[in-house]
Amino acid sequence: MVIGATGQIGRPVVDALTRDGWEVTAASRRGGRDAAWDEGVRTVRLDRSEGTALAALVGDGCDLLVDLVAYDAGHARQLTSLAGRVGSAVVISSVSVYEDASGRSFDTMGEPDGFPAYPVPVRETQRTIAEGGRSYSNDKAALEGALLAGGDAFPITVLRPAAVHGPYSALPRELYFVKRNLDARRRRVLAYKGESRFHPSNVRNIAELVRLAAARPGTRVLNACDDETPTSAEIGAAIDAVMGVEPQTAFLDGPPEGSVGQTPWSVPLPVVFDMSAAQRELGYRPVVSYAESLPETVAWLTGALGERDWRECFPRLAQRYPDLFDYAAEDAWFAA
Template sequence: MGSAVVLSSAAVYVDARGRAFGAHSDPGLCADYPVPVTERQPTLEPGEGYGAQKVLLERELLALGKRLPVTLLRAGAVHGPHCRTPRELYFVKRWLDGRPVRVLAHGGESRFQPVHVDNVAELVRLAARRPASRVLNAGDPTAPTVAEIARAVDAAVGWECETVLLEGAPPAAEPSVGRTPWSLPKPLVFDMAAAEAELGYRPVTTYEESLPRTVEWLAATLRGRDWRVAFPEMAAAYEPTELFAYDAEDRWLAGRRA
């Protein structure tokens, strides 16, 4: 094998104070990255846990040097048809359930860099043509806010849903309220300049352009099935009550309107 292209993760990055991605939901304690994040951003030390194990993978492979040139792609939140943990499920299932309201924590401003599978494939194709030992970010051309994603899903399905914005983190009494798979207290957005300069990379799609096909696939997969059966890895990654805690939302909304 002459060279390799290997997927790493945004989870390797730490901020200037050494705080890792997703380590804390409190805005005052969570990782606070520059916007955008370049590949020069510090990373975790190798060790246990998802991000630290990805760093170990990166360092082991980069140490091979000319013996095996490896391009490592630090992927954001991967999305597209056939995803095993589709974040868009959060909004599509609510549409199928006829849920007329949603609550978004952090004012709906959370930004978690997405990357469509077609953009990942394009990066793999280009990197394989230019073997080298390097690390590159893998992201879509933009990182929409969670409120923008919600509106884009609504547009894709022809649905109108009331959005209630919760300033700050989910309430301690109802920690599932307002929490979505994108709900970071502070943004994680990628700089893609290195991939553009080194590979001549140009994204083949955007989040918004790709969304209708993803939503269509999700809806077809979900109809008539329990979401935990349709997407067992998504169910394993999130507590069942965390994503679709309608009773908790109703209690919180009733208290807010009282």
Template structure:
């Protein structure tokens, strides 16, 4: 019998990439999701079996895993309850790879990303897996992921690899950050405002890179925590330029020496201070090599975004983005007024060519 995997959250952005990567390596996959389909149709003969399941139903999960699996991949686990639920599967599972988040980290002053609205930890260099984390707390996103990690590392009777992903991107995202740049290019918007002079880095993680590391962990099980991020993470300014290149667009940039304001220079990737993860441990532990960098992932992502939004209001195509961004994301008239005034929130706007 071939290698078998159960993937929870299989129709989400990360789950699809994971299932596809495991299938290419010859694994038989039970693709588990709340909807089960038809959102994703797996190719006939791929060895994928679609399963409809509410993962909070403990008995149903036991039935799905009951025949056993070599690896269980959980793309949607959160909090101590899910940690205990997975640990209770016992010897039905050979090993597990569970998606966590880089947002668990806190700086040396105890500041994490969830601390306050707009909180931004201060790290002195690339963050390793040894960096302190926030306290476990099932009521916050970062705290809930820490609670999940703690339960699994302390009580799972099988090897668990925890993958602390950066800001996940790629085709299939429910809230694609790249749309901020893609829509502007499609609109042929001739100018772009960038807070913090576009110099910050918010470490991205391509879903395909995550899937590659999931496979590496499945092949070589062990108890470990690993960062997952793209190689050579780009600045916000470089991200915008890379999207423009894919779409054959050019924009004059205006740089803000500070945070800007909602809709005026604040992009989905803007951070007050850069956040970069150290990726060395994944290479040393598993021989992991990323399959793409940020720019290399963009043609596929951009093509998917353009096709998904074709003939539709973008707020209908990406409702989670619309709810998150509100009405200000593409207020071009407000941008034009700021450029005419030469400032945003009292901070000067500097044309990039006059730095």
């Protein structure tokens, strides 16, 4: 059973498990299905906020429960209460649970001197933030804590992806370059010399990790990222190659100047995660590289955007980066 099956990660997870021989029940709020799924995939509606809905859906039990939308300790208790009816589980968390030696994390990035100085790469043994109550990251930490505390109920693999990318994203970072190219912008500016690195996680690689963990049940926490961490400049060049354009790129030595130079990858220090544990424990190898994944992502973004306002299409992205396409500021910067 896959909870959150029609989301960005859920679609390839259902596909990967089906191809591996699992009989899959795809649960989501609307009970929809992806056109690429095998006809044998069963689709059901699930609103987990209804207290007994998940337990009723599991019924007498399932060999594997994959939860892609678990958020907090309450959701963890929903899962662990199914002891005796679930063979094993795979649950998605987030790398945002990590903090550095000074207590800085994703939650402090916007504060003065708040950007975390993580080791490169970050291993799963890195300290994590306090559990519960204040933010998405705190709630994810509480989710992990409650799952692992009840981990003797059945084997639970917790996966921590980073900057998730691929079709059906509510936060498509690649839009920064794709929209500029579609708008025939032939100049752009990247902060930090275009050398920022923020580890990406392709949905198909996350699905591969789910598939491998399903075949090797165990209680563990693993990073769930791609095998490479391209710089912001390398990401732009790869997207340009897919779209067949060659824009001019200028660089700021330091941080963005207002909106100029700001991208979803503009970070002053590298954010890179170690994947050796997944390789060692699951035999993980990425099924797609960042560059190989881009044609699918670019095609989906182009179709989703169409003639619509990007803020209407992707409100979460607009909320986080409201000035992502401030062309007037860029033109003024170039003129100066």
